[in-house]
Amino acid sequence: MIALKDIRACRAPASAFATIGLFWGSFAALVPVLKARAGLSDGEFGLALLVASCGAMAAMALAPRVEARLRRRAMPVLAVLLAASFLAPGLATGGVGFALAMLAASIMSGTLDVVMNARVSLLEAETNRPLMNLNHAIFSFAYTFAAIAAGLMREAGIAPLTVFAVMGALTLALTVVMAQARDLVASSPDTAGRAPGWGLLLPGGLIILIAFLSEQATEGWSALHLERGLGAGAAEGALGPAVLGLTMGIGRLSGQMVAARLSEALLIRWAALLTAVGALVAAWAPVLPVAYAGFALLGLGVSVIAPTAFAWVGRQVPAEHRTRAISRLSMVGFSGFFIGPPLMGLVAEAAGLPMSFTLVALLLLFVPLALEPLVSRAARLR
Template identity: 50%
Template sequence: MSVFSALSLSRRPAAAFVVIGLFWGCFAAHVPVIKAQLGASDAMFGTLLLGSATGLVSAMWLAPMADRLLGARAMQFGVVALCCAWLLPPMITTPLLFAVAMAFVGLASGLLDVVMNARVSELEAAHARPLMNANHGMFSLAYAISALISGFTREAGLPPIVVFAGLAMICLVMVPFIRMAPTHTMATSDDSGRYPLWPITLCGTIVLVAFMSEATVEAWSALHVERTLGGGAAEGALGPAMLGITMAIGRFSGQIIAARLAEVTIILIAGVISATGAVIAAIAPAPAFAYLGFGILGLGVSVIGPMGLGLVGKLVAPHLRTEAISRTAVIGFSGFFFAPMLMGLMSEAFGLRVAFGGVAALLLCAVPLAIMASRLPFQASATWRHSKTS
């Protein structure tokens, strides 16, 4: 299936992916400004970002219930909540209040994230086609565009709140087009058995590795370029933008590759490629080399998270799909608990070069996890799985 046909089929959740990408790309480009207005050290700023992680993980547990209550309006509610939540952090100068504001951001972002991924997984099962990479590619593309625009607005001296408010207005216009009813599937006699804890744990840990790596580069790449390598504001914003651009390319390419190769093969290759990029970024002598490293890292890590989320949707019974994706996302997004804090502590103690070296080691952990997950029996879309591996 081509990227365009995949996006046409999943256009409603794809729009939700764009919304999340726009806001997080804007935030990544403004990290140096927001960190400065808080007067926080690396370690403290990393700890403050735990606020968003707290909200994210809380939303992951609440998302299945919210999805049942809101039904077709669940994604719309998530978009509106996210637009409102993101107006708070750019205006705050007190560290504690900033952490609380980021918790509201995480709560809204997490709710929307689970619901939109569940909708994509439902469409994959209904049409027996891979769709996850194309949708995550839209997130990365929106993230990159937003980071680039934010870099120019920073150079022009626009306050962060003006940029975030502008994005909120754009995203609110999209709300009427994001309505999509969930697919309600009842359990059958073939679905009896134990709760699929092992598939959720393995796939969740794969997603954890990917999202921890993404989170560290998103939050710290601009600082690495500006502080370690002496770049300016626009050069710093190009760091997360480069990550977003190459992740979009990787995910759109992964959409095509996913129809031809097994998940384990893709994750094996992606883990090695992304680790190589992290090493290049760590030892870069100038911004240009750092961009190369971020780009290679983005190409590799781009497909690991979507593959993990898509994989669990095929390893569990259909009536458990939304709940399984939610639980997998809980494990994956818990990386936002550890990544900012660990990156801040490592940067404070050893510098950002060593911290990015740690990202490379983390990415290699995806390889054995993917091998173990590939040995589990597939319970959904079995014909699609067999066609890829035959």
């Protein structure tokens, strides 16, 4: 069971996870209208998100310095800036304006992502409890709520700017909880140890990359896949990312309990296989219910891959190096958002969205076949 003491211990970073879920869930449901307003093709839309991903990766490299400077104030300050930056996509018209708007939003999101994951890793070391899946579950439930709410507001004709403004108001309330974060000591004489090398960080980061690519593919393209290929309406299309978010939340709560009983390697291995099956089912579904079932399987599987990899690698790293390790893991992992948009867009333009999701399934097979064994080997050598 999920212990109340775990929720209390991580309530500050959990609020940051919820904030990011609110905005990306809203964005996923609004993709069709934002894409149409910007006048972008599938390939151009993917390239616009590629520009945004570049900003996020650059921000992640600087995130440890931001955390060191702001300390306990880092999460609430970054959350407010994230809320403000997401107003820009709601106003953007034209490809360049949309790309710049998403660049600003991604910079804030990427920086906050590193800070909150590093804080959870430190809390795991302090409490000796698995907390990463719990926090990522809170992101997923917030994402689900936002995707459904934004889809209904879109169906009612409410403008994207208003949708993002509503999520901004909720974020201001969450910053009150974030402000309660304590300063955590990231180093002490007892935790001195060897800095992590790329033999551990690279395969771990690539696992996260493929997980995020799979997640982003569903977040950014499922509504288009359902509406274009299966004739779904706006609300039915928004159910694609909503189903993903809901099942990811359920999967991560389950992963919170399973992580205490199964090894990280075994959990990641089977989760990757389940995600691949879900991607194939969603890609070639003949009717909406089957597509939803595919996205549900995908969500259950992909839900635990990234948080388990973060926790697994973080556990191998001395405390004084943990924020830097999380930053490097995030930079590699978030390349999934860097690679995913143009990859999905270009394949969709050339062969259709079903082939894009099929490619995602094939990439997922690299996790159990190659990457997870490499991380296991690197962990044994430390």
